[in-house]
Amino acid sequence: MINRVSGILIGILLTLFSFGLVMPAAQAQEPAGATAVIDPNNIVTFDQLSFTGQTLRGPSDSARLFLSLPADWQLLPGTQVELDTLVFISSEALSTGLGVYGGSIEVEFNDIVIGDIPLTQNGPATFTFTVPEIALDLTRIDGRFPLQITLRGDHVCDFERNVNVVLLPTSRFLLPHTTIAPNTDLTQLPRPLYQRSFLPDEAVIVLPQNPTVGELQAAFTVAAGLGKTTGSTLQLTTVPLNELTPQDQSSKHLILVGKAQGFNTLTELLISPPPAVGEADGNGLLQMVVSPWNPAKVVLMITGSNDAATIKAAQAFSSGTIRTGGQRSTAIVEAVDTENPTVGSPDTDRTFTELGYDSRLLQGRGTDQTDLEFILPDGQTIADSEEATINLIFSHSALLDYARSGISVILNDEPVGSVRFSDETTNLGSYTVRIPLTAVRPGRNHLQLRAELVPLRSCNDLGAAAWLAVRPESWLHLPLAPAQKPDANTFTLSQYPDPFTLDTTLGTTAIIVPPNDTRAWNIATRLAFDLGNRASGTLTTLRAAYADNIPADLRSNYDLLLVGQARALPLLGELSEALPAPFASDSDRVVDEKLPVDFLVPPDVTLGYLQLLPTPWNSEHAIMTVLGDSPAGVEQALNALFTSSQRTQLASNFAVIEAERLFVAPPDVDAFAQVPGSSEVANTEDTTPGITAQAAITETAAITTTVSPTVAPTETVETAVASEETGTTSQATPANEPEQPQFSINDQLAESGPILATDPAQVPAQSDLFSRWVWITILAISVIVLLILILIRFRQ
Helix, strand or coil: CHHHHHHHHHHHHHHHHHHHHHCCCCCCCCCCCCCCCCCHHHEEEHHHHCCCCEEEECCEEEEEEEEECCCCEEECCCCEEEEEEEEEEEEHHHHHCCCCCCCEEEEEECCEEEEEEECCCCEEEEEEEECCHHHHCCCCCCCEEEEEEEEECHHHCCCCEEEEEEECCCCEEECCEEECCCCCCHHHCCCCCCCCCCCCCEEEEEECCCCCHHHHHHHHHHHHHHHHHHCCCCEEEEEEHHHCCHHHHHHCEEEEECCHHHHCCCHHHCCCCCHHHHCCCCCEEEEEEECCCCCCCEEEEEEECCHHHHHHHHHHHHCCCCCCCCCCCEEEECCCCCCCCCCCCCCCEEECCCCCCCCEEEECCEEEEEEEEEEECCCEEECCCCCEEEEEEEEECCCECCCCCEEEEEECCEEEEEEECCHHHCCCEEEEEEECHHHCCCEEEEEEEEEEECECCCCCCHHHHCEEEECCCCEEECCEEECCCCCHHHCCHHHCCCCHHHCCCCCCEEEEECCCCHHHHHHHHHHHHHHHHHCCCCCCCCEEEECCCCCHHHHHHCEEEEEECHHHCCHHHHCCCCCCCCECCCCCCECCCCCCCCCCCCCCCCEEEEEEEEECCEEEEEEEEEEECCHHHHHHHHHHHHCHHHHCCCCCCEEEEECCEEEECCCCCCCCCCCCCEEEEEEEECCCCCCEEEEEEECCCCEEEEECCCCCCCCCCEEECCECCCCCECCCCCCCCCCCCCCCHHHHHHHHCCCCCCCCCHHHHHHHHHHHHHHHHHHHHHHHHHHHHHHHHHHC
16 A cells, blocks of 8 residues: 555656646746846836847747937946746757756847856746946947847757747846936937937927918928938927927927027027128028036027028928038038939939948848838839839858748838749849839838848858848849829828828928917928928928918919818818818808708817818819817817828818718718618617717728718718727827727628627637636546546555
């Protein structure tokens, strides 16, 4: 009996020991030496850097991310990197007594190796690396510190081991630092206004109390330039000097735009330029100083002795390239070439060398890429009589797995071709990729060559086995022809930013605002900011005007953007017969008599309006209105234009925006017309009293909703309703918020048929709960079976 009991106990202990090998306890890797106590304010997680996690797959793999610091931070000794990981090592060698060893984790900070830690256990582990002082010196032009994390398992390839290391987003930097004055070097712009750091970048454009049209135009030009150079991620607002709050003055970067006499209380901040240059009439001036209200911020002055000089300074700023003299904080602008602002070669064939690029070496197992730019000159397009091509000349390692390696060619975020490697391409191979006509844009074009490099044997030395060299003799073949501007009648609101960005410098765009509506000025600034991000010219040459004095040349030769409330924009009265939805007399709300039903909307409901029409003075140009029955309504209209999930629904020339809901009336179509191909109709009730909705599910996966409020003069319209992954109505996002991918309810309908009335957010939770109970049940049954077996053994 004792032997039986002993045998059972030994069996249980062996079972527990085996289970411990599979599911080890969470243990942290102990760092060498003592760890200093770190201020929580100095901790920056990888998640704050938009790192969502990555799995490194053995035997060799790597991950890379970048750390950007606030403008007034300087790192001190003691900086550390702490990696939170999950380590998975499977090995037949465990049973041989060789122990657990899966290679090592090597970390480079600022391209300097800061540590190498062996992987000797399964499960959760935290690895700490101290950054040596030599690696704290910033050497990159873009002001970022690269962090490279590499799994190195080459030397354990002779064993049957599979190693995976999951890098968790809770990994972090410990950043002891001191504060310093921001760099006021104008050649480094948009830094320090925009650092791409883990803290939000915020700036305020400050205008004189009563800005002239020229000063307003300069402000819009500066906003467009910042949109281009920051990727529209800077948080930017505009106020006149008398509305600048003490909080904004001390907590944000300030950009003063206007003639110097408009900022009498702030002129002592300026550093006097050299008299021989600075006193000349007609010169523009840019100066940047540390803010006296917050030494972590700067004040940038964009000014001139008159409006023309101020506009000149703003246009120079919008180019993104500033030349200075002896004082890096001061620049004098003598002239700006607005006639031929886009520098682009008219040559049909241009080598990478002629574009300014030398040989590009891509290496390392996995994905690596190189980026190039070329410019399509204004007024030119790709001729449809001849193919445009990218002709690559390259060489690569012969030790690659050709079935899993190659080059992807991406133009303006659109894949246009790929190259597969072979033995014939190892030494100066060549390949021609045809470029679709629609992939090339006027102005700047971004070409990305993305290489996937997988060694034939994963244990080969990565540098020797995985590399690709793209030769500078590679060339672009771009047959050019004069561009023809599309007819303004063909545009819809969903095509924004067209037609305004068809001129890459925004040189045919004019923004019209009321003379005393500072909130409309701010919204118009955000509009210019977004257009600058979407345009691709080398500088910005847009125009501006006050609504009570629009020059004749703007009416005839420009695409107009009207921003504000209807009663403050007299031009809308002139356009009454041409507007898709005219406005009521002395009202900021529309009356559309083309529709069979008028609705009465309560006055406390905020409405925004978007309209698009050809100008009556020149059919080649268009007018777009961003309007509202209140400042909040104008904001709603702008957000609908900026938010991709809502903008795609604007396939019309008129839309009403109520909160996050869109009501879109197709032009020249009866709003009550049945959608062709409708196969199924579902009736639903709106939560608002007196509102019903009928949704038609069509064969084209579009949902059309007719909404009939019982109060207020508007109209019955059709709208395509989009949703998030949960199936709810899409939310408007700020203009400077990056657009997120959306999943519409139409996609779900197309894939799975009718959707039941349930909360989709609960489905994953219910599934997890079911799985948990299944495993608990299996475990309980296993325990019962084990007890029964033990009892049977005892009875024997």
